[in-house]
Amino acid sequence: MTDLSFAQRLADTLGTDAVSTSADEIEPWLSDWRGMYKGKAQAVVRPSTTDEVAACLALCSDARVPVVPRGGNTGLCGAATPDASPNNVILSLDRMHAIRSIDTTGNTMVAEAGCILGNLRRAAEEQHRLLPLSLAAEDSCQLGGNLSTNAGGVNVVRYGMTRELALGLEAVxxxxxxxxxxxxxxKDNTGYDLKQLMIGAEGTLGIITAAALRLYPRNDVRVVVLAAVNSAQQALELFELLFERGGPRMQAFEFFTAECLDLVLAHVEGMRAPFAERHPAYVLIELADTVDETALRALVETVIGEALERELCTDAAVSESIAQVNSMWRLREEISEAQRADGPHVKHDVSLPIEAIPAFLETAGERVEKHHAGVRLIVFGHFGDGNLHYNLSRPSGAPRDFFAQHGEGLTAEVLDEVARYGGSISAEHGIGQLKRDYFSRYKDPLEIRLMREIRKVFDPHGIMNPGKIF
Incomplete structure (x- = not known):
């Protein structure tokens, strides 16, 4: 039963403007954007300061009221959606969106957790700096969610995950x-690095309220290559060459199959095939630097020429303008929307040792086909850092509820194969509710035990984001 007196205590402490308790006001906060999960809550709290967050959590701790942190609601695993308990309090930091400082000498930015990632990237650019974290949802997702899930994105091959970009945290x-x-x-070697426990914890250890982030030189010179390849092995060999020749200038190396491009061409208006012939797969490579464009372009053209001579790709196109850079990227970025238009599908966000990707794609495909013939593989991802989005679409002509019957078995086939190669069942999306059971199945029991004990130290009453990860 909902504790109305507790909701009133929240309002009395934080102000009625910060606390919503009516059903109509709470309703939009109860579901994830994919429509997979829906829960309940007695209140939505939207504090404006760290002290107000602290006051909210203190009240919830005393009353043993569960708290569900909510960012931009762009996650894919249900980590920001409450469970079925009507006592939940949803806590959003969307009003905490200040950039506290940008230091162009130390190359740092201090920002509050409710900041939209795209706004932070633009603020850095205005100061001739780069915040390299870049996601498809960057104009909706919030910094706190990026930190809580250790978000990846397209530039990991050069700059690392969110974890590598965080110098410090403020948290409640x-x-x-x-x-x-x-x-x-x-540099700070004074004991355990506690911030790293908070990053990737999906709100189960507390609420991140602000972060100090690394900034880099702004890379205004960008060259993109779209290359056609015959196989994942060929793409891997091309990656080796680009890594050797391009060094740190290579900041993205994206892979997608012909089936992905077919969906984009079929479902996204205004898209055109990049080559006269259809190829088995494609890689999109971006190199960026602060030097003049002529030097970077000469490097790219030399390396791609060598790749063609060595038959590491079958065709290639080099961008000639920013417009072409953007149009090439759209071929990769529109895959998820095209798949959504195609109908229900099952997503697998996995990572593998990079050298094992070609073998995994072959054997995993065989397992999926053996389990149910005709399932379409929509495979794309951040090849350069080992992250694949190994998605499944229903067979042509199959009913829309196909995965209600077959999805769980197919997922088991895919994740068993990931485990066989020493990979991870979650590369950048987290665990949330979606992968909770698989997490228990595939994670080492000792690691799970240690994580549970750490969680008890931080949250002995178990109020933080119940039902997530564990």
């Missing part, structure tokens, strides 16, 4: 204490 612990770790130091 479940009991209302404030963790003052908002340091911009590059």
């Amino acid at each position: 612990l479940p009991n209302g204490e404030i963790f003052h770790g908002l340091r911009t130091l590059r």
Whole structure:
């Protein structure tokens, strides 16, 4: 039964403007954007300061009220959606969107967790700096969610995950204490690095309220190559060459199959085939630098020429303008929307040792086909860092509820194969609710035990984001 007196205590403490308790006001906050999960809550709290977050958590801790942190609601695993308990309090930091500082000497940015990622990237650009974290949802997702899921994106091959970009954190612990770790130091060997526990914890250890982030030189010179390849093995050999010749200039190396491009051409208006012939797969490569465009373009053309001579790709197109850069990227970025238009599908966000990707694609495909013939493989991802989005679409002509019957078995086939190659069942999307059972199945029991014990230290009453990860 909903504790109305507790909701009133929240309103009395934080102000009625910060606390919503009516059913109509709460309703939009109860579902994830994919429509997979829907829960319940007694209140939505939208604090404006770290002290208000602390006051909220202190009240919830005392009353043993569960708290569900909510960012931009762009996640794919249900981590920001409440469970069925009507006592839940949803806590959103969307009003905490200040950029506290940008330091162009130390090359750091300090920003609050409710900031939209795209706004942070643009603010850095205005200061002639680069915040390299870049996602398809960057104009909707919030920094707190990026940190809580250790988001990846397209530039990981050069700059690393969100974890590598975070120098310090400010966070509120479940009991209302404030963790003052908002340091911009590059070096700090004073014991355990507690911020790294908070990053990727999906809101189960506390609420991140602000972060100090690394900035890099703004790379205004960009050259994109779209190359056609016959196989994943050929793409891997091309990656080796680009990594050797391009060095740190290579910031993206994306792979997608012909089936992905077919969907984009079929479902996205205004898209055109990049080559006269259809090829088995494609890679999209971006190199960026601060030098003049002529030097970078000469490097790219030399390397791609060598790749063609060595038969590491079968065709290639080099961008001639920013418009072409953007149009090439659209071929990759529109895959998810095209698949959504095609109908229900099953997503697998997995990572593998990079050298094992070609073998995995062959054997996983065989397992899927053996389990149910005709399932369409829509495979794309961040090849350069080992992250594949190994998605399944229903066989042509199959009913829309195909995966209600076959999805679980197909997922088991895919993830068993991931485990066989020493991979991970979640590369950048997290665990949330979606992968909770698989997490228990595939994670080492000792690791799970240690994680549970860490969680108890931070959150002894178990109020933080219940039902997520564990």
